[in-house]
Amino acid sequence: MSHTSSPANGARPAASSHGHIGLAGLIVGAIGVVFGDIGTSPLYTLREAFSEHYGLIADHDTVLGVLSMIFWSLMLVVTVKYVTIILRADNDGEGGIMALMALAQRCLAKGGRSGYLVGILGVFGASLFFSDGVITPAISVLSAVEGLEVVAPRLHAWIIPITVLVLGALFATQRFGTAKVGRIFGPITVLWFLALAALGVFNIIHEPEVLHAINPWWAARFFIDHSWGGVFILGAVVLAVTGGEAIYTDMGHFGARPIRYAWYFFVLPSLMLNYLGQGALILEDPAAIQNPFYIGVPEWARWPMIVLATAATVIASQAVITGGFSVARQAMQLGYIPRMRVRHTSSSTIGQIYIPAINWSMAVVVIALVLTFRTSSALAAAYGISVSLTMLIDTLLLAVVARTLWPRWRSWVLPLCGVFFVVDIAFVIANGAKVLQGAWFPLVLGITLFTLLRTWRRGRQLLHEEVQQHGIRTDSFIPGLMLAPPVRVPGTAVFLTSDRGVVPQALLHNLKHNKVLHERNVFLTVETLTVPYAQRRLKIERIGEGFHRIVIRFGFMETPDVPLALMQSADSDAGVCIDPMDTTYFTSRETVVASARPGMALWRERLFALLHRNAAPASGFFRIPGNRLVELGTHVEI
Known part of the structure; x- marks a missing residue:
């Protein structure tokens, strides 16, 4: 699920890269990446619906009722909701719950209660996405390898070791990138879907009566026969629609039209x-x-078929893992998680990224899930709650976007959102009944991740407020400094600061300890926008006395490269020419100290201090060369 970021000039490359691939190539690529998760659901969905957990008898009416629910869930949730409607909610061509959250927040008043609630929903949805992301590889690969029991029952003891070996190899190869492997994803997945269709036709010929399941009456009759207890079977039916979120997440990579054609x-x-x-x-x-x-x-x-199914599940898992990298980068850019080391695995496609911390964290959790639950049936009990909650959040955010941005369509989209809401609530209730059987795990993981994300966001806000409160205003500092100017030295000094109106702490420390001032001084602020790609990269303001204020803007899908962006300043009207070989970057690294002052609970402040201490430095995140960097430390109480 990797996305292509724009180059430094802000031009979005996706359109140009799609031009020579052609629609057919994009459709095949979408089949290989977008539908890997939902395409492996037939391995376990119907089996789980008739497991002992639900107590259903595999008679004529029940089989047709369950199949009818699967069919209409695919039609209503995936076809209508995601493929037909939500793909319209593109944030400058990009999709996914973080992009949808950013789009919804742009419609609302900044700092208002509605915007805050939308942010809470988006962050919780992203947390659930990661919960879903660690279960998908475990259940998919395990269910494929379990086919060994059918062809060779004596190999039962080897199912877990083979699964762990496949997953270990999958995570170990992430550092090499997916560009080469991605070329064969599409054809293999096309072969997988052709095999699914062929097997279906082969079995339908023997019992064509099953085609009546397309009639929604059989689903309605199932609920009539089983009363309210029939709602709980949706806990298995939801397995057929897992992967719907991936359809929206990968819209920016392939475009809406190829995804729609591939699905329909x-x-x-x-x-x-x-x-x-x-x-x-x-x-x-x-x-x-x-x-x-x-x-x-x-x-x-x-x-x-076992070999093909294993390959298909590995591809589905690959898509989920790289999707985790993409969402993590978006969350980093939007300030919801600490900065992490991001490696680029392709010299031609900047969107191909690898985040070691995310990769190995997912690897540990996925393999631990396999070793703990040991069967795909046990994992199926844990699967579904995070998916259904994410779908519910998507519906709520879609309603916000439709109400505020789609005046021509909201008359029919909003009523459909009401229908989606009822369906999503039914899925949530059905999966909530499986909490004691394993659904507790994704809930606990999602809540834990949500706590981490909100703590980081709130801690950054408190840190910013503390620095601003004790900072010196730029408009009064520079005239006072020039009354008794320090020694000026040749070159350019770039001071990173998050507050444009406050003198950077690094400058104050440099004056205090080194007692010199560079010939040219730049106060640099990096902004992340709520759009995927920035159209106007630089904003330059001349302050006077050799001081300039520069704001560099990046979209949340871009990889910040500060030195490259600053090289464009020579072309600006302000006439600032920054020579990379004559520039020194100064940044302050705060040591956060938790205190009993109002802000967050003490345990959250300590958690933020721990996260802040282990976050990747801004210099590495902004791709500032280490041999041109000076870091100055300071203690800050929050």
Whole structure:
């Protein structure tokens, strides 16, 4: 799920890169990356619906009722909600819950209660995205390898070791990037969906009665027969729509049209043929419910299908992992998580990134999940709550965007949001019933991540307020300094500061200890916008006496490169020419000290201090060369 960032001049490269690929190439690429998660759901969805947990009997009416719910969930949640409507909510071409949150906040008054609530929803949704992201690789790969039990029961003891080995290799190869592997993602996943469709047709021929499940009456009849207890089966049905968020997240990489074409004409038909084929097999032989996917495969094709399924689940996992990198970078840019070391794995595509801290954190959690739950059925109990809550948050944010930005469409989108809300609530209730069976894990993980994100955001705000309160205003400092000017030395000094109106602490420390002032001095502020790509990169203001104030803007999808952006200052009207070889960067590194003063709870302040101490320095995040950097430390109480 990696996204392409713009170059330093702010021009968005995606459009140009899409031009020579062509629509067909984009459709194949979208099939390989966007639909990997939802495309592996047939491995376990129908099996889980008839597991002992729900107590359903695999008779004619029940099978058709469950299949009807799967079909209409795919139509309503994925086709109508995500593919048809939410793909319209593009934030300058980018998608995903962080982009949707930023788009919704732009519609609301800055600093108001509504904007604050939207921010809370977006951050919680991003936290749930990561919870979902660690379960997807575990359940997908494990369910694929479990096919060994069907073809060779004696290999049962090897299922866990093989799964851990595959996942370990997957995470270990992330540092090499996905550019080369990505070229074969599309064709392999196309082959996977063709195999799903072929298997579905093969089994439907033996029991064509199953085609009646498309009639919504069978879903309604299921609820009539099972009363309110029938709602809980949605805890298994939701497994069929996991991956809907990925469709929106990857919009910026492929565009809305290729994703829509791939879904309407290829992915959706293949999925439904396979689900109906599994249902036909169960109608013919109820004992096949033990593993309807693999039992429905002819014996001669089972070994190749295990290999193909494992490859498909690895690709789905790859998409989730790289999506985690992309969302983490967006969260870093928007100030919700500490800065981390970001490595670029492609010299031609800047969007191909690798974040070691995210990668290995996910690896530890994913492998621990496999070793703890040990079967895909046990993991399925944990799966679903984070997905359904994320879908609910998407619906609420979509309603905000439709109400404020879509005056022509809101008359029909808002009523549909009401329908989506009811469906999402039903999914949340159904999955909430599985809390004691394992759904507690993604909830605990999501709440933990949410606490970390909010603590970091609030701590940064308190730190900024403290520095500003004790800072010296620029407009009074420079005239006073010039009354008894210090010694001027050649060169340019760039002082990083988050507050334009306050003298950077690094400058005050430099004057105090070194007692010199450079010939040219730049107060530099880096801003992250709520749009993916900045159109106007630099804002330069001449203060006088050799001082300039420069603001550099980056979109939340871009990788900040301060030295490269500053090289453009020579072309500005202010006439500031910054020679990289004659420039020294000064930054202050604050040591945060928790105190009993009003702000946050003491434990949150200590947590923020720990996060702040271990965050990557701004110099590395902004790609400032270490041999041109001077760091000066200071203690700050919050």
